[in-house]
Amino acid sequence: MGGYLARRLAASAVTAFVASIAVFLIVRAVPGDVVAQMLGQVSDPQAAASLRGFLGLDQPVWIQYGRWISAVFSGDLGTSWTGGRPVGPAVFDAFLVTLEIGLLTLALATIVGVPLGIVSGIYEGRWPDNLIQIFNLLGLAAPVFWTGLMLLVAVSSFAGWSPPLIYASPAESLWDNLSILMLPILSLGLLQAAAYSQFVRQNVVTSLNQDYVRTARAKGVTIRILFFTHILKNILIPLITFMGLVLVQILGGVVIVETLFSIPGLGRLLISAIETRDYPMLQGALLVVVVTAMAVNLIIDLLYSVIDPRVRLS
């Protein structure tokens, strides 16, 4: 286990390094001249040249990268070009907000999606299954921005309420925090719950058709006992794998809900950094996204061995 972990961490470091080069180059591949954009339409060529020098953009790309990555290794993600604030703390604050949305969405999706999928699988082809399938279809077909917008408009028109617009952290006010995050989590969570439900249903149906299940049923084991002692254990591994995928998908979805609901998370930070071509901020935020995705994968892999002793991490 210890050796496995060390090897995985080393491999992750290499991946992160390669990813950092990709992130650095992708950011620079966004069309448009950052200096022109910062100075506006009628900028003075002299001012543009001096700003280019100040930002280090007059240096070759590999030197720019070297400077950036060596600063990253010493724990400094740089300073935002547009706002002048340090990137590290800004990305960290935004990350915490997004993490909260991600985990709560995952919890909602799991709590709603897994039971629905199990019921649907057990009652395959009968009315509870049909009803749940309709929910799944709607959840999967509706894009997040549409669900979010509809929820916002519906709540606003029928209840005359809309979420507060100044973000409050759970430490500042748990109530405000939850009322701000409720609609975004619902709109993201419904989609993921549908995906979950569909996935679990498929696994339950497959398990129910396995030989060992048929044998057990023939010997008189009730479906309830069979389900909790055998089937659930067997679908746990794919379920955990799926959970990792969902979490990474949520990281993508927050870009939309955070913009829609004015939440200062990583998604919104990324969007505004792209719009203003704020390279240091964009690089920092993307790097955090990449590292988070890798960390999620690593944790999932480690969980396998906890759940299923047959999986040897070596």
Added chain:
Amino acid sequence: MSVGVQPSHPRRRRWRGAAQALAAAIALTIAALPARAATADLYGPKAADAVKGGTLTFGSLVEPPGLDPYHQAADGRIRFTVLMYQGLFYESETGQAVPLLATGYEVSPDGLVYTIKLRDGVKFHTGQPMTAKDVAYSYNYLRDPKNGSPGAGDLTLIQSIDAIDDATVRITLSKPNGALPMTLGNKYGGVVPAGYFDAADAKQAFNTKSVGTGPFKLAEFKPNSHLALVKNDAYWEAGAPYLDRINILFIPNSASMIVALRNKRVDLALLTRPQDIQQVVKAPGLVMERWPSLNQKALDLGSELSPLGDPRVRQAIALSIDKDEIMRAAVGGYGKVIGTMVPAMQDAWGAPLDQLANQKVDIEKAKKLLADAGHSDLKLTLTTINGYDWMDPAAVTMKQQLAKAGIDLNIQRVDLGVWIKNFQSKQMGFTFNDWATQPDPHLLYYRHFHKAPEGADFRNWNNAEASALLDKGLGETDQAKRKAIYVDFQKILAESVPTVMLFSADHVSVRNENVMNYTQHPTGWFFGLARAYIKK
């Protein structure tokens, strides 16, 4: 004025279209005095019965990238920092520079030396009194190219700025510049305490603490969330401002903005898309108002692109375009067709529309000009910019209009970054443009239309006669003479067509009916918040 609610306040009727000259004349006899007096007021009209106190929640679709008035060029920054930082002059709504931190000035007979008297009793947000030393320091910092301010380019004619005594500064120019007072306005810089930039973190500190002289102080700035301003209790103007606090919420999505307005989470916001405006026009408790702007939506014709180098082709294009139809398609009627001047400055600086060439549709003449130029079956590609909503319907409408003159229009969309690069390298070709100005004709025209190297001449117009007039206008300080020069310039602009100024979109504000006395400045900057109050 075609769609939506009619303006309710006399000042908001200041549209200067020829068709409304009569209405304006009547208004002048009935309500001109208060309206005229109001325009001379700093920041908007004062309210005698204003309620003091309270918090106003302002919704902004645009977010300032930072609050540094010296180095941050984004318009999203300027809109808010004008409430915290002040220059020597205020950009009046009609296009005059009105003394702000100055009280008045004298110009030497050769037009080279400006002696400016400063307002007494002005204190910085830090508590220390403002003196001429601070003024000289601030503008010297701003104009020094080493300091990297995008505002430095406007001040290159300044040779020196000196403090004569505590209440007087002297500005010496290398060449006369009639637009000098306007460049000492509120767009860049603003007076800060002398030595402010000595601190290593000075630029960043603008985001946490304000050090200006304006009516509001910075309370908190949280990027991607909100900006909070509080009343400056030591503000030099007695009784102002009225509000205790302004919470500015950054709401990047207009659907959320509309919901927030309807649910009274937001008291006041500016909307830009006609479809959004129409959603709140009839909402109970909300009031929509329209204001003239300094913005122009234009069609640019870069002479580097064959055959646009031929003036006959450019004239033919101008003669094929029905600006009013394009305006209605593009902004649902929430705008004003223009000739060669933006609406807010039309009165003070604009040439009368009936004196300008190529303003009315004349397809036969257009066809003849194209035939004479040997381009009867002309094919052109129009560039539009991603994210500028008005350009798509405008492009489609224009395609139909140009087809009547036998011009086949192809439309291509590009990203803003790509467009700016083309624009600055003077390869703009045939494109829509969307830009605004400070309210002075020199600042509006010179850089865009003066031939290189003095101007940037983005459209490769290279017109010597027009450039000579722009030089003459720059050197003139007398208002009436200046106007005559710029009217002559505009006639050439309309005749030779390096650009077709199509229309100007109104600023459209939507407010809770309890928000009183808010006026929208034509720049789009939020000066008016210093005069707004909340009715109890």
